[in-house]
Amino acid sequence: MGSIFKPKPPALPPVQPAPEPPPAEVTPEEKEEIAKEQAAVERRRRGRKSTILTTPLGVQEDEDSKLETLLGK
Numbered sequence: 001m002g003s004i005f006k007p008k009p010p011a012l013p014p015v016q017p018a019p020e021p022p023p024a025e026v027t028p029e030e031k032e033e034i035a036k037e038q039a040a041v042e043r044r045r046r047g048r049k050s051t052i053l054t055t056p057l058g059v060q061e062d063e064d065s066k067l068e069t070l071l072g073k
Contacts, residue, residue, distance in 0.1 A: 026034075
């Protein structure tokens with residue numbers, strides 16, 4: 001019975017289309033800056049990778065190449 005006494009909601013206004021995005025033109029200066037940033041990222045990535053001494057299988061060191069310790073062999 002509640003729907004008999006409630007007024008109908010007003011009609012919604014029509015939806016406007018989204019504005020077109022501006023054209024993505026990259027200037028030569030911007031291209032050069034992007035290339036420099038990517039080169040810096042690659043340098044840092046290579047630098048960190050060289051410090052990793054293990055693999056998913058564990059340490060891959062030969063018995064002969066291990067350093068002798070003061071208390072051990």
